[in-house]
Amino acid sequence: MLDIKLIRDNPELVKEKLKLRGEDDKVIHRIQKIDSDRLEILHKLEKLKELRNKASDEIAVMKKNKLDASTAINQTRLLGDEIKELDSQIKNLETELEKELYYIPALPDESVPIGKNETENVEVKVWGEKKSLTFKPKDHIELGKSLDILDFDRGTKIAGSGFPLYKGKGATLERALINFMLDTHISKNGYNEVITPVLANRASMEAAEKVPKFEDDMYYIQRDDLFAIPTAEVSILNIHRDEILKEEELPMRYSGFTNCFRREAGSYGKDTKGFLRVHQFNKVELINFCKPEDSYNELEKMLSDATRLLEDLNIHYRVIELCTGDLGFAASKCYDIEVWSYAEDKWLEASSVSNCTDFQSRRAKVRFKRHGGDGKQKTELVHILNGSGLATSRLMVALLESYQTEDGHIVVPEVLKKYTNFERI
């Protein structure tokens, strides 16, 4: 959520930044109107409350001295009616304001390339190169079927399309991948491991800025008012919701593995085969709570923590810097990491690393106390970053395809062998 004060004090800047994202800036005008109405009423209301408080104190004194207070009580009663009326007006305006604010995305950082959509994203790095295969590569579905390690049909029987079933060495390979990634983050990259709930309540979903805007894309259990998390970003971020952190504890880096659930509403017919777009997938997530001045350095660190895994796995990848028009809702700056698919002959997104600055922390109320030089303390919002490190489904596509042999087998990547205890599928 954006800071209403920023809109109040610098609406032109906000409009300008929203335009860069291709957003309609008319909403800013509506917000300004609601905000100024609210302030006007608030001033009146607070004045009336002050009067009432004073009158009540006087009544208390009169009662104490056994004086008749009925006139004062009758007068003050009238104040109460007025206060009640203004109170409900304020409440309505605040609801209206929130409704508008909840749908406004984060403002892009200065450094983000300007562009309308994904075609204007900027490739910032390519690592490794395409292998020149001497045979026609099979795709992951074919490989999964012939080696009996992935069974999309039976996954569909169990839950529906987009709910993959891993079998035998495929399941072991998946688990190896997850363990390898987590181990690296925990023992080498300085993250604290967590295992979180995979269901989250509405407050948590709102704090992570997934609801209300993306509510239709979430699995929702009505009976208990719980959402299946679309990413561990939601559950990990909420570890510190409504908390004031200690300055010396920052940055706090967490990593956790969870299943992730997405309805992918509206994306039917696009990249639907196999792992390319699924409703349930596995992901090792990275979340970082840090001081504002550190967040862009932390973003680069997280990017390199994620890409390092692909280098260890020896998988050809590239890093894309998203342009202003393609940024995610909560992000001020974002890198995508894409892996090469030999069978699809294109790049697949395997990770996204974002700096959400104070956009989520404002709504989640995650703050820290900054020690000033004069011994005073100031409460400030932390910056929150998230990144996949990594999501396995598309990574598995790239891995299976690039490690396949001409006779249709899979060679296990060197770094995974100690996890799989086999070298070949």
Place this chain on the structure above:
RNA sequence: AGAGAGAUGGCUGAGUGGUUGAAAGCGGCGGUCUUGAAAACCGUUGUACCUCACGGUACCGGGGGUUCGAAUCCCUCUCUCUCUGCCA
């Protein structure tokens, strides 16, 4: 799921209608003392919003109500604990 108890500041824990934003203790911060540290002593220590400022308003799990006035009374929701049931 049934019965009962409860939810107060960073923590423990008082407070049942009126200067209570909230006792006390612990912790934190600043200081005195000390070669240094500990102990002791003194002071200080919630969040948010409005206001150029003085200052004001709100907040004792959430929401609503009663009242001139609510942490305190009523309704409702959520959560926690104990017992019973069920269960990996």
